[in-house]
Structures are given as C-alpha cells and as structure tokens.
Amino acid sequence: xxxxxxxxxxxxxxxxxxxxxxxxxxxxxxxxxxxxxxxxxxxxxxxxxxxxxxxxxxxxxxxxxxxxxxxxxxxxxxxxxxxxxxxxxxxxxxxxxxxxxxxxxxxxxxxxxxxxxxxxxxxxxxxxxxxxxxxxxxxxxxxxxxxxxxxxxxxxxxxxxxxxxxxxxxxxxxxxxxxxxxxxxxxxxxxxxxxxxxxxxxxxxxxxxxxxxxxxxxxxxxxxxxxxxxxxxxxxxxxxxxxxxxxxxxxxxxxxxxxxxxxxxxxxxxxxxxxxxxxxxxxxxxxxxxxxxxxxxxxxxxxxxxxxxxxxxxxxxxxxxxxxxxxxxxxxxxxxxxxxxxxxxxxxxxxxxxxxxxxxxxxxxxxxxxxxxxxxxxxxxxx
Numbered sequence: 001x002x003x004x005x006x007x008x009x010x011x012x013x014x015x016x017x018x019x020x021x022x023x024x025x026x027x028x029x030x031x032x033x034x035x036x037x038x039x040x041x042x043x044x045x046x047x048x049x050x051x052x053x054x055x056x057x058x059x060x061x062x063x064x065x066x067x068x069x070x071x072x073x074x075x076x077x078x079x080x081x082x083x084x085x086x087x088x089x090x091x092x093x094x095x096x097x098x099x100x101x102x103x104x105x106x107x108x109x110x111x112x113x114x115x116x117x118x119x120x121x122x123x124x125x126x127x128x129x130x131x132x133x134x135x136x137x138x139x140x141x142x143x144x145x146x147x148x149x150x151x152x153x154x155x156x157x158x159x160x161x162x163x164x165x166x167x168x169x170x171x172x173x174x175x176x177x178x179x180x181x182x183x184x185x186x187x188x189x190x191x192x193x194x195x196x197x198x199x200x201x202x203x204x205x206x207x208x209x210x211x212x213x214x215x216x217x218x219x220x221x222x223x224x225x226x227x228x229x230x231x232x233x234x235x236x237x238x239x240x241x242x243x244x245x246x247x248x249x250x251x252x253x254x255x256x257x258x259x260x261x262x263x264x265x266x267x268x269x270x271x272x273x274x275x276x277x278x279x280x281x282x283x284x285x286x287x288x289x290x291x292x293x294x295x296x297x298x299x300x301x302x303x304x305x306x307x308x309x310x311x312x313x314x315x316x317x318x319x320x321x322x323x324x325x326x327x328x329x330x331x332x333x334x335x336x337x338x339x340x341x342x343x344x345x346x347x348x349x350x351x352x353x354x355x356x357x358x359x360x361x362x363x364x365x366x367x368x369x370x371x372x373x374x375x376x377x378x379x380x381x382x383x
Contacts (some may be wrong), residue, residue, distance in 0.1 A: 003040035003112065008033050008048050009071070017101050023114050033057060041067045041112060043095075051083050058090060067112050071095040071104070080285055096287035100225045103256050119232045121363045122258035126251070126293070127244035128265040128275040128316075133298040135163045137264055137324065137352075138241040139206075139339050144356040146204035148367035151236035151360075154197070157209035158224055158250045159243025160216040164208045167198065168337045174198075175208030180215060183223050193230055205235070216248055224253025237363055244274075246282050255288065260362055263293035263318060267306045272315055290317045296355065299326040322355040324348065 002025035007015055015029040030036070031048055042065045044054060054062075054070060062068055070092050072080055084094045093111050095104055108114075125141075127134035135157070142155040157163035162175065179196045182188040197205040210216050232238050242254035255261060265271050279290055295316055297309045300323045313320035329343045340348055353369070360367050 003114075004028075005041045005043065006030065006036050006039040007043045008036070009043065009045035010047065011045065011101075014101050014104065017105060021105065021109075023109065033062075036062075038064055040065075041069070041108065043069045043071065043108070045071045046073055054092075055086070055090075058092065063090075068092045069095055069108060069111075073097050084284075084287065094287060096285065098221055098252055098286060099256060100222045100253070102225060102229065119229065119258060120260075121236060122228060122232050122238045122240065123260040123262065123359055123363060124240040124242050124254045124258050125262045125264055125296075126242045126246070126255060128263060128278075129244055129268070129271040132244070132264050132266045132268075132271055133324075133330075134159070134243060134264045135161075135241050136166065136330075136333070136340060137296060137298055138239055139166055140341050140352045141356050141359060142204060142206075142237075142239045143200070143339060143341055144352055145237055145239075145360050145365065145367065146201055148353075148356070148369055149203075149237075149360065149365050151203065151365045152234075153204045153237045153239065154231050154235040155200075155204065155206040156228065156231060156238065156240045156254075157207060158228075158254050159209060159241050160213070160245060160248055160250055161243065162208050162211050163241060164206075165334045166337060166339045167200070167206060167208070169198075176210050177212065177215070180210075180218070183227050184218055186223070186226055188227070188230060190230070190234055193227075194234065207231075209241075210250075216250060219253075220249040221253030221256065222249075224250050225257050228254065228257045237360070237365055239359075246278050252286065256286075259292070260359070261293045262296055262321070262359070263290075263316065264296045264298050265312065265316065266297070266299045267301060267312065272312075275316065291319075293318050294321040295319060296321060297323045300324060301326050321358055322351060324351045324355075 005018055005024045005027045007029045010031065015027060018024060018027045033049055036042065042062065070087055072083060072094055087094055095107055125134055125138045139155060142153050145151065146153040174196045179188055179192055182192055197207050200206055228238065228240065240254045242251045245251055295313050295318045297312055309320050309323045325347055327340060327345055327348055329340055333340050357367050
C-alpha cells in the first residue's frame with residue numbers, strides 16, 4: 001500500500017520529484033503546518049518551521065504521524081548536533097544540510113522501507129589523509145575490474161586534483177575542465193561527457209579531475225551528484241576517487257552519491273587523528289556514519305610496534321575488507337606514469353584482486369579469473 005506525504009516547504013522541485021517517483025499515493029505541499037492531518041510521512045523544512053516550534057507541535061500534535069522528517073539548512077555545527085540529538089530521541093528523522101534532492105529521496109525511502117532508488121553501480125573511495133594512496137588504490141581496482149570482466153568501467157577523479165600521475169599522455173587529455181561550464185549549468189550531454197574521458201583500455205575510461213585549484217570551489221555537491229548519476233547511466237561500474245578533503249563540494253557530493261563507501265588509510269597516527277577531526281567536525285554535521293564505510297588498510301608494514309589491520313578497524317569504528325602491503329615502487333610508478341599493477345608484484349596484485357572481487361560483487365559484477373599457464377622449460381629454451 002502506497003503512503004501519503006505532506007511536505008511543509010517552498011521547494012517545488014522536491015515536491016515534483018516526490019510525485020515523479022510513483023512510490024507515494026498522494027504528495028501535498030504547504031507552507032503551514034496547522035492544517036496537517038495524519039499523513040504517513042511528514043517532511044518539514046526548517047526554513048518554514050523553526051526547531052522550537054516543531055518541538056512544541058510534535059508533543060501536542062505530530063507524534064501520531066508514523067514518519068516525521070526535519071530538513072536542516074542551518075550551517076551552525078553546534079546547533080545542528082544538538083538539534084539532531086534531541087529529534088532523534090523523539091523519533092524525528094533528520095535530513096542534514098548540503099544534501100541534494102536525490103539524496104533526500106534516497107534517505108526518506110530507506111528510512112520508510114520503500115524501494116531502494118539509489119544506484120548500485122557506484123563506489124566511492126575516501127582517504128583519511130593526504131598520501132595514504134587513495135588515487136593509486138582506486139585506479140588499481142578500476143584496472144582490475146576492467147581486466148577481469150566485460151563491464152564498462154568509469155574512473156572519476158573528483159578529489160580537487162587532476163590525479164593523472166599514473167596515466168600516460170596526461171597532458172593531452174581534456175577531463176573535468178573541458179566540461180566545467182556544462183556540469184555547473186546542468187546541461188551536460190552524454191556525448192560531451194564521454195568526450196571528456198581518456199580511454200585507458202577497451203572497457204576502462206578515466207575522467208581527469210580539475211587542474212585549476214580555484215575551479216574546485218565552483219563545484220557544489222549537487223553538481224557532482226548530477227555528474228556521477230549521468231556517468232552511472234553510461235557505464236556498468238563507476239569508481240570515484242573522492243580524495244580526503246571532505247569539506248569541499250566535490251568530496252561531499254561523491255560520498256553522498258552511493259551506499260558503497262570505502263575508507264583508505266595507513267598505520268600512521270596522523271591519518272587517524274585527521275579522520276577523528278573529520279568525524280567530529282564534518283561527519284556529525286552531515287549525518288555521515290563512519291560505520292557506513294568499509295576499511296582498506298594501504299601501505300601496510302609488518303612490524304610488531306605498529307597497528308594491525310584489525311586494530312585499525314576498531315580504532316576507525318568500521319569493518320575491514322582488505323589490506324595492501326607497502327611496496328617500493330611508488331615513486332617509480334609516478335615517473336613511469338602507470339599503476340603499481342604493472343610491476344609484477346605478486347603479493348600486491350593478489351591483494352588488489354581480492355579487494356576488487358568484493359567491490360565488484362557489491363555492484364553486481366562477477367570477475368572471471370583465468371589461471372595463467374606458465375610456459376614449460378622446453379618451450380622457454382626453444383622460444
């Protein structure tokens with residue numbers, strides 16, 4: 001049975017998107033809460049109803065409504081934390097600031113138990129700090145999934161950097177800069193998007209990121225979400241390198257675009273401290289739970305005085321899915337403009353493959369691994 005919705009807001013776009021989903025029986029928009037009956041779902045904007053008024057009305061009138069959502073737009077971190085805590089106790093579900101309409105719809109559908117409308121073919125990789133290897137790990141996984149499947153794979157560098165250190169002919173590609181105006185104005189066509197990619201193999205394409213540091217500020221989380229959603233319709237698998245600067249629109253839009261989130265870290269204490277600051281100052285504001293991420297420990301060194309991978313997973317309050325050992329080819333790979341997969345490092349290639357299997361499986365893609373037959377001694381002699 002479909003549910004009725006009342007939206008207390010001036011957001012006509014959100015009202016239309018709620019109607020267009022076809023998931024709800026009736027969607028009503030109003031700017032007054034006085035005439036609200038008992039709908040199945042009530043969505044209230046803080047631009048119309050102040051928090052204090054909502055609390056007063058909730059205890060006297062709204063507590064009989066099965067699902068109440070409060071959309072928060074105030075950017076005051078301290079105020080948002082307190083508001084979210086109080087409303088959570090009362091059973092009101094908060095929609096944090098800086099979420100796009102699509103993300104708001106996904107949040108509502110997930111909370112109410114309706115059809116999951118989120119895209120399943122998108123995975124985003126977030127680093128806990130700079131130089132933890134987010135770009136290299138993401139590119140290696142993209143190359144592996146493309147190699148062992150027929151899926152069309154897109155690799156997006158949305159971390160505020162070009163991130164073409166491991167791509168040859170990097171100075172001759174267009175990338176995000178060439179479609180900036182179209183992305184910001186939301187008029188990007190399929191052909192224009194495809195034209196901005198560089199083709200790395202038969203089924204692997206990469207979109208280099210922004211070369212201009214100043215241009216990053218023009219991309220909002222809404223722009224990035226639209227870009228990712230458009231890409232997800234053109235490719236079977238979309239992998240996003242979101243960098244580590246969670247406070248910019250690129251990274252926020254990337255992290256909120258998918259349920260498949262992966263956190264990349266190392267054994268360094270500085271990476272843990274930086275992530276703890278991110279959680280307390282940014283994640284709490286955006287209602288992002290560290291438990292939503294799966295942990296990848298990169299550049300692992302087997303020393304007893306350092307954290308083990310399982311210890312790191314406990315410290316980061318999340319679940320471990322894989323470990324990648326430290327190798328000595330990092331600088332060489334940057335000089336040669338290619339990923340670490342090209343140096344025939346057996347242990348690393350195996351670890352990347354195991355991670356790729358898990359990530360591909362979550363997106364509904366199965367990797368076909370064919371065992372390579374090494375030539376015998378006589379074939380090597382007479383070759």
